[in-house]
Amino acid sequence: MSEKIITAAMIAIGDELLSGRTKDKNISHLADMLTTAGIDLKEVRIIGDEEQTIVAAVNELRARFTYVFTSGGIGPTHDDITAEAISKAFDLPCEHDQKAMDLLGSVYKARDLEFTDARKRMARMPRGATHITNPVSTAPGFTIGNVHVMAGVPSIFQAMLDGLLPTLETGTVIQSTIVECPYGEGTIGEELSDIQNRHMDTVIGSYPKFDGRNYSTQIVVRGREPARISEAAREVEDMLERTRLQRAGS
Amino acid sequence: MSEKIITAAMIAIGDELLSGRTKDKNISHLADMLTTAGIDLKEVRIIGDEEQTIVAAVNELRARFTYVFTSGGIGPTHDDITAEAISKAFDLPCEHDQKAMDLLGSVYKARDLEFTDARKRMARMPRGATHITNPVSTAPGFTIGNVHVMAGVPSIFQAMLDGLLPTLETGTVIQSTIVECPYGEGTIGEELSDIQNRHMDTVIGSYPKFDGRNYSTQIVVRGREPARISEAAREVEDMLERTRLQRAGS
CATH class of the missing domain: 3.40.980.10 (MoaB/Mog-like domain)
Structure with missing residues (x-):
């Protein structure tokens, strides 16, 4: 493409x-x-x-x-x-x-x-x-x-x-997928960085939210090729599931 | 000052x-x-x-x-x-x-x-x-x-x-006076420009409003010396009054 x-x-x-x-x-x-x-x-x-x-x-x-x-x-x-x-x-x-x-x-x-x-x-x-x-x-x-x-x-x-x-002339539209993450950026930052490094054809953004008590993060995977976005987003979801199990087990 | x-x-x-x-x-x-x-x-x-x-x-x-x-x-x-x-x-x-x-x-x-x-x-x-x-x-x-x-x-x-x-170090605060003008910018633009030219120690801004039917204008006189702001604002008000009388008479 x-x-x-x-x-x-x-x-x-x-x-x-x-x-x-x-x-x-x-x-x-x-x-x-x-x-x-x-x-x-x-x-x-x-x-x-x-x-x-x-x-x-x-x-x-x-x-x-x-x-x-x-x-x-x-x-x-x-x-x-x-x-x-x-x-x-x-x-x-x-x-x-x-x-x-x-x-x-x-x-x-x-x-x-x-x-x-x-x-x-x-x-x-x-x-x-x-x-x-x-x-x-x-x-x-x-x-x-x-x-x-x-x-x-x-x-x-x-x-x-x-x-x-x-x-006007327009380009290939950037698409994005949002993954809601119940943890703060500090918890997932390192693994997210690894995922970004393995998926350089996407741009993974993370946006902290703070409700006055708890942190959560919205993770946005952007790119021009839907298949690539899906792959990266799936890795993010897997990472969140691992984090959840780890926390449940600890 | x-x-x-x-x-x-x-x-x-x-x-x-x-x-x-x-x-x-x-x-x-x-x-x-x-x-x-x-x-x-x-x-x-x-x-x-x-x-x-x-x-x-x-x-x-x-x-x-x-x-x-x-x-x-x-x-x-x-x-x-x-x-x-x-x-x-x-x-x-x-x-x-x-x-x-x-x-x-x-x-x-x-x-x-x-x-x-x-x-x-x-x-x-x-x-x-x-x-x-x-x-x-x-x-x-x-x-x-x-x-x-x-x-x-x-x-x-x-x-x-x-x-x-x-x-931080701060400067002389800019003050401002607002004059509400019931006419569009096109009606008052020339005279407002003359007033600005006579009051170079103020900055006169005009902000058009359009409610879908009629134009009006908010005129803002800004400066660091209150007396100068007042003088310029008074000239704006006099100009609006002249415009009103002119329209009433026509």
Whole structure:
């Protein structure tokens, strides 16, 4: 079975995410959606509304990963600087896109609202960018190169992603099996490490739980080949059974 | 009034955060706590359990900010590689710390559990590191240089931070005032931008809300000098009143 690996990074942009004022909801949504689609999210950065920081992050991450997704900073106010920063990162002029101007112009006309300069800011994007449709509030996101620029408002981010994701190249989906372990990590750590070493085509993660009194562990076996996952998971289950018998006997 | 600015970055470590399997709870908690303490959180990265990625992130961020906080990867299993990676970043040996060995050893003795090699992993830290107390489950976090390494389990992360934070240098607290605006960003964007330009010692953020039918905006004025914040906020309120009268008259 040949594996195709597609990777991604996300950049969540906005001072409000770093001050604790707003709890981000887009990161975990994107993580869920990409995992399901077979795209490996490898890194997430949360950064403020600072042009240089955005430019540096975009340029580093677009070189390292198949796709970069951004959220935030594409509204009509002065602190919405994402379109300009992305243009700088690509060394392209940031312009009022004619198709976006037409879209927004007709919406404001229909609502009998003035198409102010602030509203026109939402039509700005790097020259040559293509639209990401916004079915919620019209103002589009955009794609330039391998960078997909979306809104920060979660309902709009999600709607944009729904439209975008089917157009992207996806890889072999990572599958996983969960084995619930009634012991703490300290009890099973060594044997689990041995199992991992014998099954290098899977990634075995262990996640401690502590209910205030007792430890338990969720063991997750991940991989791209179901048969390999099953083999590793069976070894984990055998190990847990041995541990149980040992404890019962001692 | 002289301002003291203390900055920070956070690195949340763990494959499970990127796969969507676990929703991070530590980032927003840290953001809240640092903002309250007067430490500016400037960047957050979520990365996987990969040594090279951890080393690169730690070395970049510890050079750029006053403090770096990490969460995750300090448990007893094979995928807990944070202590080793931080040691590499500082070019220090990663050793079993004697004080941590004593602490953990006596806990397992009292619980009549074997002090396994896996459990001993939790005593490993870079040579010369100092402990961050773990009142929940004993195994300490550690501080090396300006990097503070804490657990990923939220209850333990929070308890560690509670003990650590009072020992850190803090800056002038950023204060903020919120002005609720019944109009969308497109209506007020231009005037808000003018106000921002006249009040460069504050940072004016605007956060759109969309209830499925109508737009409104929360305007947040942030700064370190209360008098300046008040002046800028008053201008925002005057602008909203002008907008209201204009709309009533039209």
